[in-house]
Amino acid sequence: MAVTHLHGPVVVIGTGLLGTSIGLGLEHRGVPVFLEDPSPTNQAVAVDIGAGRPVAELDADPGAQPEVVVVAAPPDVTADVVARSLQRWPRAVVVDIASVKGAILADLRGRGLDLSRYVGTHPMAGREKSGPVAARGELFTSMPWVVCSGAEAAPDAVRAAKALGADLGAMVVEFGPEEHDEAVALVSHLPQVMSSLLASRLQGTDLRLLALAGNGLRDTTRIAASDPGLWVQILGANAPKIVEHLYGVREDIERLIRTLEAPAAPGARLDLAQLMTEGNAGQARIPGKHGGPPQAFAWLTVLVDDRPGQIAKLLTEIGEIGVNLEDLRLDHSSGRNVGMVEISVLPSKHDALVTELEERGWRVLQ
Amino acid sequence: MAVTHLHGPVVVIGTGLLGTSIGLGLEHRGVPVFLEDPSPTNQAVAVDIGAGRPVAELDADPGAQPEVVVVAAPPDVTADVVARSLQRWPRAVVVDIASVKGAILADLRGRGLDLSRYVGTHPMAGREKSGPVAARGELFTSMPWVVCSGAEAAPDAVRAAKALGADLGAMVVEFGPEEHDEAVALVSHLPQVMSSLLASRLQGTDLRLLALAGNGLRDTTRIAASDPGLWVQILGANAPKIVEHLYGVREDIERLIRTLEAPAAPGARLDLAQLMTEGNAGQARIPGKHGGPPQAFAWLTVLVDDRPGQIAKLLTEIGEIGVNLEDLRLDHSSGRNVGMVEISVLPSKHDALVTELEERGWRVLQ
Numbered sequence: 001m002a003v004t005h006l007h008g009p010v011v012v013i014g015t016g017l018l019g020t021s022i023g024l025g026l027e028h029r030g031v032p033v034f035l036e037d038p039s040p041t042n043q044a045v046a047v048d049i050g051a052g053r054p055v056a057e058l059d060a061d062p063g064a065q066p067e068v069v070v071v072a073a074p075p076d077v078t079a080d081v082v083a084r085s086l087q088r089w090p091r092a093v094v095v096d097i098a099s100v101k102g103a104i105l106a107d108l109r110g111r112g113l114d115l116s117r118y119v120g121t122h123p124m125a126g127r128e129k130s131g132p133v134a135a136r137g138e139l140f141t142s143m144p145w146v147v148c149s150g151a152e153a154a155p156d157a158v159r160a161a162k163a164l165g166a167d168l169g170a171m172v173v174e175f176g177p178e179e180h181d182e183a184v185a186l187v188s189h190l191p192q193v194m195s196s197l198l199a200s201r202l203q204g205t206d207l208r209l210l211a212l213a214g215n216g217l218r219d220t221t222r223i224a225a226s227d228p229g230l231w232v233q234i235l236g237a238n239a240p241k242i243v244e245h246l247y248g249v250r251e252d253i254e255r256l257i258r259t260l261e262a263p264a265a266p267g268a269r270l271d272l273a274q275l276m277t278e279g280n281a282g283q284a285r286i287p288g289k290h291g292g293p294p295q296a297f298a299w300l301t302v303l304v305d306d307r308p309g310q311i312a313k314l315l316t317e318i319g320e321i322g323v324n325l326e327d328l329r330l331d332h333s334s335g336r337n338v339g340m341v342e343i344s345v346l347p348s349k350h351d352a353l354v355t356e357l358e359e360r361g362w363r364v365l366q
Numbered sequence: 367m368a369v370t371h372l373h374g375p376v377v378v379i380g381t382g383l384l385g386t387s388i389g390l391g392l393e394h395r396g397v398p399v400f401l402e403d404p405s406p407t408n409q410a411v412a413v414d415i416g417a418g419r420p421v422a423e424l425d426a427d428p429g430a431q432p433e434v435v436v437v438a439a440p441p442d443v444t445a446d447v448v449a450r451s452l453q454r455w456p457r458a459v460v461v462d463i464a465s466v467k468g469a470i471l472a473d474l475r476g477r478g479l480d481l482s483r484y485v486g487t488h489p490m491a492g493r494e495k496s497g498p499v500a501a502r503g504e505l506f507t508s509m510p511w512v513v514c515s516g517a518e519a520a521p522d523a524v525r526a527a528k529a530l531g532a533d534l535g536a537m538v539v540e541f542g543p544e545e546h547d548e549a550v551a552l553v554s555h556l557p558q559v560m561s562s563l564l565a566s567r568l569q570g571t572d573l574r575l576l577a578l579a580g581n582g583l584r585d586t587t588r589i590a591a592s593d594p595g596l597w598v599q600i601l602g603a604n605a606p607k608i609v610e611h612l613y614g615v616r617e618d619i620e621r622l623i624r625t626l627e628a629p630a631a632p633g634a635r636l637d638l639a640q641l642m643t644e645g646n647a648g649q650a651r652i653p654g655k656h657g658g659p660p661q662a663f664a665w666l667t668v669l670v671d672d673r674p675g676q677i678a679k680l681l682t683e684i685g686e687i688g689v690n691l692e693d694l695r696l697d698h699s700s701g702r703n704v705g706m707v708e709i710s711v712l713p714s715k716h717d718a719l720v721t722e723l724e725e726r727g728w729r730v731l732q
Binding site: 125134184187191197205207208209216217220221226239272275285308311315316318325327328329363 | 387490491492500502504505507508510512539545548549550552553554556557558559560561562563564565566567568569571573574575576577578579580582583584585586587588589590591592593594597598601602603605606608609611612613614615616618619620622623625626627629630634635638639641642643644645646647648649650651652653657669674675677678681682684685688690691693694695696704706729730731732
């Protein structure tokens with residue numbers, strides 16, 4: 001089926017990171033964009049960096065009507081802004097991009113509006129940065145853009161919502177709103193909560209203890225650096241789905257506490273083994289590279305001096321050797337000026353690569 | 367103070383990943399090593415790959431005495447093997463390398479032995495792989511090797527234990543046994559448990575939901591792939607220290623559950639904000655690159671085709687531009703044949719680098 005493209009104009013309400021990036025991306029593709037933000041500064045910055053023109057210019061043109069209105073406001077006010085936009089532009093498709101869908105749709109349904117022109121969506125892109133200055137038109141390239149239309153949405157509206165994601169280079173996928181909220185509760189919100197719970201344990205400890213921190217701690221607490229302002233809204237809006245998972249986690253923690261209080265008791269070992277193997281099983285279900293089945297690659301760790309160009313040199317030589325790099329991670333946790341480059345390759349290529357790298361003078365640690 | 371070096375011979379008991387790597391590393395430095403393992407196959411493999419000679423050859427030489435005996439057995443049997451080794455070689459320093467120190471020392475103290483020649487240590491190296499085949503002499507290079515002598519240990523024994531780590535290229539640090547167990551409970555064992563608890567939630571879910579998984583889920587569940595056999599022993603041996611942290615986590619989860627059951631109630635927002643900001647605060651205490659203070663770098667994400675050599679090309683060009691790569695991560699979660707290379711640099715270099723890369727034709731997503 002041919003992909004529909006937007007011709008515009010598109011109005012973007014809310015020129016934070018996502019809204020401004022949407023504006024930039026569409027403008028780069030020749031789709032005219034008009035911007036509005038409650039903060040005159042945010043709006044001015046977004047206009048300045050080329051994300052679109054002030055919406056006042058659209059208002060000044062009596063015949064002009066937007067094709068699509070993108071509500072890129074914080075989750076708390078999204079339903080309000082969607083409702084106002086449906087009335088303000090009576091022929092536009094109105095989409096929102098908040099990371100929770102059910103609560104917003106429920107709110108809108110409670111207002112007795114005609115929702116045939118509304119489609120909830122969720123572009124899964126963007127770091128913990130915020131604000132228009134960090135915006136980039138390419139932010140959505142190859143990232144999932146979930147389209148979650150309710151039963152009320154007209155087919156043309158859904159097509160326009162999908163075109164928005166497609167025109168921004170995203171991978172458009174369709175989920176029901178409830179299904180979407182369940183998915184993000186599991187793959188995004190619960191991990192955020194667990195990471196923050198873990199990281200909060202590090203407060204008040206002797207820094208000397210943290211000197212032994214390795215990649216395990218760093219990986220599990222990385223997202224604990226997330227922005228509270230946004231996440232308070234997300235967790236609040238998706239609370240029912242998240243708390244369901246937390247009931248299960250609480251049960252598991254209770255059982256684990258009882259086991260660890262008597263680690264030599266009969267059955268204790270089995271309990272611990274069960275926790276570990278269930279973790280193995282769950283982790284193994286996460287999709288692999290490019291969304292395919294999880295694959296087992298072979299890893300090797302190469303020592304590099306912390307001089308400019310060393311990692312590039314290593315990768316170039318691996319390319320010369322003719323082995324494809326499946327994945328790459330750096331480990332700088334050492335206290336010396338060396339870095340460890342962890343490389344994964346197809347298992348069949350592993351041993352020959354290690355031999356070849358050593359012959360070329362690299363130190364392969366493992 | 368000059369570093370002591372080992373002259374050997376060194377006996378390694380237990381030729382799994384760590385024991386065999388110790389053998390390899392010492393042999394590479396000209397220190398003679400003798401190996402013993404309850405499994406004739408494991409021992410033969412370790413001998414074959416050059417980690418040392420069978421211990422029978424040492425026994426056959428009436429005058430020969432090892433300088434150091436390294437007990438590289440599983441934590442469950444470590445105290446037994448240490449006790450037997452102290453008696454079998456009455457002049458050797460005996461060290462162990464198990465990841466929990468207090469339980470082993472307490473066990474040995476209960477046997478009424480002379481422990482002046484015993485030093486507990488813990489090399490913090492090695493992946494979830496196991497067995498001698500994966501062993502490498504460089505495994506310990508620049509990794510922490512914690513030396514945890516009890517009050518009974520003679521100064522010469524402690525010196526020998528430190529020399530072992532130093533000769534293997536590790537960074538030797540000294541901790542008391544209790545202090546060590548507290549440290550690893552926090553930076554290693556608790557993260558393992560939290561990761562396994564989270565990953566186990568992924569069992570039995572519709573795989574379609576997991577299609578939206580991004581780096582947040584991957585990072586927080588990476589270590590959930592750890593080997594159950596080893597971890598059951600570790601968690602059991604350090605149970606008292608781990609459970610202390612779990613009491614706190616349970617309390618926090620209880621409070622979070624109550625908040626999420628009534629997310630619109632007064633104070634709910636504040637509770638969620640507090641969880642997030644405490645997570646921020648804890649995460650910020652983790653040491654930065656090379657053990658220094660945590661630093662804020664600026665990130666950018668560059669799109670690369672999934673063709674061989676592209677990442678090498680990108681890094682080479684960044685080197686040509688003259689900017690130092692502070693950190694690097696790949697994101698392959700996209701469903702297309704593209705990869706996203708996340709690069710961090712000094713904040714002052716960020717904007718110029720983005721401009722330069724775009725001029726050279728790279729697509730910078732954010």
